[in-house]
Amino acid sequence: MSFTIAIDGPAAAGKGTISRAVAAHFGFAHLDTGLLYRAVGAEMLAGTEPVAAARALRAEDLDAAALRSPEVAQAASKVAAIGDVRAALVDFQRAFAARAGGAVLDGRDIGTVICPDAAAKLFVTASAEVRAERRYRELLEAGADTNFAAVLADVRERDARDMGRVDAPLRAAADAVELDTSAMDIDEAVAAAIAVVETAMERGTG
Numbered sequence: 001m002s003f004t005i006a007i008d009g010p011a012a013a014g015k016g017t018i019s020r021a022v023a024a025h026f027g028f029a030h031l032d033t034g035l036l037y038r039a040v041g042a043e044m045l046a047g048t049e050p051v052a053a054a055r056a057l058r059a060e061d062l063d064a065a066a067l068r069s070p071e072v073a074q075a076a077s078k079v080a081a082i083g084d085v086r087a088a089l090v091d092f093q094r095a096f097a098a099r100a101g102g103a104v105l106d107g108r109d110i111g112t113v114i115c116p117d118a119a120a121k122l123f124v125t126a127s128a129e130v131r132a133e134r135r136y137r138e139l140l141e142a143g144a145d146t147n148f149a150a151v152l153a154d155v156r157e158r159d160a161r162d163m164g165r166v167d168a169p170l171r172a173a174a175d176a177v178e179l180d181t182s183a184m185d186i187d188e189a190v191a192a193a194i195a196v197v198e199t200a201m202e203r204g205t206g
């Protein structure tokens with residue numbers, strides 16, 4: 001039997017960090033679905049038509065540190081507004097979610113569109129300033145030449161585009177548990193997420 005955990009939220013809310021830790025805790029597989037859109041965005045920047053790039057995407061294309069740049073993030077959010085790009089990526093995500101042994105998927109539309117029947121759903125948020133600060137530190141550590149104002153503008157622009165699009169806009173599923181991590185460190189956020197999943201597991205078996 002599969003047990004799917006959906007973790008959605010805006011940019012740099014901590015979805016990836018929480019998802020990896022939750023997956024490790026329960027021994028589940030993890031898919032960062034943002035990488036799919038980042039890979040298509042990178043292809044678009046390299047001159048490939050995005051729908052064709054999405055249809056040709058393979059799992060091997062997802063493992064590049066180059067996909068973490070702010071330029072690729074912006075391109076990802078642009079291609080993510082194209083309905084045919086999203087449609088081309090649905091089967092891969094659903095197959096991953098259905099794998100035996102359990103799966104954690106994080107993104108924007110996992111609880112609403114990709115896995116509406118997920119056993120546990122979390123919507124991870126934090127203020128835009130806190131999220132931009134976290135992403136800024138991450139970029140500095142990676143050696144990027146950037147500044148806080150640019151990172152904050154990038155985060156806000158992407159959130160607005162992701163929330164405003166017609167197809168699978170970023171929003172919390174009605175049955176998602178909201179986790180505001182603005183005042184939480186990573187350990188606290190992970191513990192809170194694990195508690196939500198455990199409650200869902202008890203509900204499932206009880």
Ligand code: CDP
Binds near residue numbers: 010012015181184187
């Ligand atoms: O996946 P998403 O873009 O939502 O966020 P992330 O990559 O998991 O986290 C962005 C950054 O915030 C990372 O450097 C995390 O270590 C950090 N973070 C944090 O400082 N406190 C948290 N409660 C969660 C994440």
Ligand code: CDP
Binds near residue numbers: 034080107109
């Ligand atoms: O790590 P961060 O939260 O900054 O971004 P990401 O999760 O890697 O996602 C990059 C972009 O892909 C987002 O801004 C969305 O436009 C798009 N995306 C999406 O539309 N649906 C998903 N399930 C995941 C990402």
